[in-house]
Amino acid sequence: MMHNTDGQSEPVNLVSPALQSHLDQFREQVSATGATMELVARSPDAVRHAVLARASAKRPILIAEPRYLSPDYFRPLRLEEGVLANPNAADCRSAPVGVTEAFAAVVRTGSVCVDIGAGIAGYVSLLPRLHIVVVDIDRLVFRAADIFRLEQFARPAFQRNFVFISGPSATADMGPLVRGVHGPHEIHIVVLC
Amino acid sequence: MPKHVISPREVAAKESRGILRRAIRLALDTESAAVRHNTRSFNLNRYRTTATMSNYDALKDEARRIKEHALANRATLVQRLSESVVRNGGHFFFARDAQEARQYIQDVCKRHRVRSLVKGKSMTSEEIHLNGALEHDGIRVVETDLAEFILQAADEQPSHIIAPAIHYSRERITALFRRKFQTDLPLDTGEDLTRFARERLREEFLAADAGITGANLVSADCGSLLLVESEANIRLTCIAPPLHIALSGLEKVVPSRREFAPFIELLAASATGQPLTSYTSVIQPPLAVPVVDFRGVGQATREFHLVILDNGREALAQDAQLKEALYCIRCSACLNSCANFQVLGGHGFGGATYSGGIGATWEAATTGQLKLARFSDLCTGCSRCVTQCPVRIDIPALNVELRSRLNNLVPLSLAARAMHLLLGASPAEHASAQQTFFAHYDRVASLGTVFAPLSNFFLKVPGARWFLEKSLGIDRRRHLAPFPKKTWVDMSADEEPEKPDALRSPAVLVLADVFTNYGAPERGRDALRCLRAAGVRLHLTKSLPDGRAALSQGMIETARAQAEALSKYLTAENATERPLLVVEPSVLAMILREYRKLLPPEPFAKLQTSTHDLVQFLARHLAEQRSDPRAIFDARKFAPGPRVFYHAHCQQRAVSDPSITVDFLRRLGFEVTCSQVECCGMAGSFGYKKDFYDVSQAVSEELVEQWKAAESEKGPHTLLASGVSCIEQLQYATGRAVLHPVELLATLL
DSSP states (O other), X not given: OEEOTTOOEEOOOOOOHHHHXXXXXXXXXXXXXXXEEEEEOSSHHHHHHHHHHHXXXXXXEEEOOOSSSOGXXXXXXXXXXXXXXXXXXXXXXXXXXXXXXXXXXXXXXXXXXXXXXXXXXXXXXXXXXXXXXXXXXXXXXXXTTHHHHSGGGOSHHHHSSEEEEOSSOEEOTTSXXXXXXXXXXXXXXXXXX | OOSSOOOGGGGSSOOSHHHHHHHHHHXXXXXXXXXXXXXXXXXXXXXXXXXXXXXXXXXXXXXXXXXXXXXXXXXXXXXXXXXXXXXXXXXXXXXXXXXXXXXXXXXXXXXXXXOEEEEOOOHHHHHTTHHHHHHHTTOEEEEOSHHHHHHHHHTOOOSSSSOTTTTXXXXXXXXXXXXXXXXXXXXXXXXXXXXXXXXXXXXXXHHOSEEEEOOSEEETTTOOEEEEESSSHHHHHHHSSSXXXXXXXGGGEESOGGGHHHXXXXXXXXXXXXXXXXXXXXXXXXOSSOOOOTTSSOOOOOEEEEEEEOTTHXXXXXXXXXXXXXXXXXXXXXXXXXXXXXXXXXXXXBXXXXXXXXXXXXXXXXXXXXXXXXXXXXOOOOXXXXXXXTTOOOHHHHXXXXXXXXXXXXXXXXXXXXXXXXXXXXXXXXXXXXXHHHHTHHHHHHHHHHTHHHHHHHHHXXXXXHHHHHHHOBOTTSOOOOXXXXXXXXXXXXXXXXXGGGSSOOSEEEOOOHIIIIIOHHHHHHHHHHHHHTTOOEEEOXXXXXXXXXXXXXXXXXXXXXXXXXXXXXXXXXXGGSOXXXXXXXXXXXXXXXXXXXXXXXXXHHHHHHEEXXXXXXXXHHHHHTSOGGGTOOGGGOTTOXXXXXXXXXXXXXXXXXXXXXXXXXXXXXXXXXXXXXXXSOTTTGGGBGGGHHHHHHHHHHHHHHHHHHHHHHOOOEEEESSHHHHHHHHHHHOSOEEOHHXXXXXTX
16 A cells, blocks of 8 residues: 555555665655645546546646556546647636646656647646646656656657656745746646556 | 945946946845855756766767867858758848847848847847847847846846856845836735736737747757747747847857757756756747738738857957857856855856856957956856866866956056066066066065065065055965975975985976975975875985966966976976976976966976876875875874865866775775855965955855854864965964875874
8 A cells, every 4th residue: 555645545566675765765855846746547537537626626627638657647638628638828828727647747747747748748837836747656766867858758759848747836036936937836747557 | 335336237348347346245234145056056956967967078079079160160151050041931141240140130120010029148249239129120029038038027137157147146136027017916926926927928028020049059950049048038029929039149059959969968968957957849940830820910920030159259250269159058067166255146256248257269259358357356266167168178277368458458566566576577478566476476485585584574564465455465364384494395305315225216206396395394294294105115306396387376487488388397206217206286287277378288297197296196096006095094092083175176176086085085084075056265365366366265154154054963073185375374373283185294294
């Protein structure tokens, strides 16, 4: 049994001790960046449940089609009321929640890597105040440099346009550290396991 | 309070000492508190984060190699980059100077009928004064980085390379926004101010016709940009408007995006001390994603222009002494670890665009005006930045070179000529009377010693300090140590006349450096006593100048000649075959670090292997004896008690690990509290100079605070420092006696 950030037990697969140590470090780093994370089972319903729980009553929820995860994961979510996969400019401007996948996550920095080179992921991960990002535990790498080195990330699709997201947008320019500037104020990472 | 309020713009271009003095006044009067707080917090965070990076040194080596290779191949890389950008569907332009870059960007904007544009933070755009040109064309230019947003509202130049408004406290931002934006919205917290700026800027982003960004790196193979930020304004600038223009210096081009990797890890850690900042984007514009029609003008297609700028960089790349500056990745580690920068910020210690020690070369290179590098005088050569730079740039060496060129820019004044004559300085190397005086400390001191009763009498004559201030710019508030009747070498000859062990070859040589020989002969004697007590057979060398004093004044050739003479003498004395021990840390660092540039490789390598810090040698020697060092040096014998407050010399820390000394003292039974400051502020002659006295005093405040905090927490501490000028500074600031570690040890004998 694994535990999510709220300490609730979740029905997810057991992970190896080595992976567990990476996960612990990832969780610690994610928290240091000001983001949150939880582990959920690899199932479309679990993804839907995790997203809706985190979004609570906020609508609309923008959703960017996954390119690396199976589209099945977002399918039940798309059927929900107030979830938009083809938003117009006004929706993009005002939607409070955006959901994207990440093609990788970085243990040492608590980052997720989001492809912004196609579709609307660039907007969905940027304009809403809450960004929920879904990543498979298999895509955990240790260092940021691994993204440029490991064979699995060397495919052109990954190479074109992406962003390491390490916590919500933030500034120290106005005196104290403030989280939430031009990008999301909150980031929640859903790790499929 | 100052009578006239100095505005930062007024003193941005520091082409004269007068402007530099006024800029220092401005910085100390109005900006220092915010700058201190912010730079020190960046500094601590960087130390904390880099300490956890097991591969930190390897990453720095890799980054350095990439930069060296890229710069050597810049022509090929720029050519390849231009092809990649065009292949991606973008437009490429190489601008030879600021004018060409501005004109190109203005033309693109005109073609697109741009009425408003948003900008991400770009020092390169500051360098070419882009905003003014665009505004002249009637374009609304909106800076979206919150620091640049503040500066745009205040009409000020950046004061820091990554946090351009680092000199603004929250309170001052509130006052500025109230005045500038005439608003009643709440502006009393960081959150309020951020919300205010965000709401204003969100509309600007979505209405903008174009976005302009810089780039942290650009890859030649595929035309990718690396963009590092935390506010998300750069991401918005790249994606919201249909037209994206990126402006970057030619030194940012690397062969492929694989080379981004070490920089991604180094940049954030070196800058803010975060593992990564919120957003590290790797993009290959034009983006193949739809333009969302926020402006309500119908569907638009994306267009991308990359402007690669020379503007003095090519000439800099061909300048063997200064080209290292082009490796800079603009992380600000050097600024944040600089004691002078910490109290001044970039309005005092900086030019119109670039700031700090690294900024002087950049300012001169990009403006083509050497005189604008005048603020390089604020680099004391303390070398704290050298170990912090992720691409290992020797910034103090750049500033010494600039100082030398600035010195030679003007003919020798009459006073300087007289000083040259008096001290036998080479007339080929120009310098002011003040610089010549400090550069030839050895001759000043040897004259002073020869005429000791008279010269000391002169120092006490009423008006003498006034005279020294007027003639040499030595601040009258400073105390000049009296010249000794006997030097260290004289004393040693008296005390050890042909001892029997002189027949046997001594195990070590002790360097009679000029600062200890003339400035603190008793300290030298104590050093020898400690070594002898530990059973070390030794021989004291002649006292020859090592070049440190000359180098610090920009008199490189004098320093080189002195280095060569000393090296020759030491070789003849067989110093390179046995340990050469040095008491004065600035001389130790001179030999171990600066001689690399002044001597041929072989004598340097030999000296480097044989030269040691005297106290550290003693610690190792006793450790090798495997006996309890307290049998010789027992802290319990020290009447004032075991607590000491130790400030390790700045240059010493660039060449050796101060923890060896600290651990040794602890083994002897001392309770050691270490200072956590980069430099004491005296830095050789720096703090004696009238122009810099206030900076020096401001720097020492933190050190004194830390000592006071240690005392109020644990009780009285004996003050301990290793450098002759640190000791002077601490004595001056605290009114207490300050000991060198060897003086402390000698009391235990």
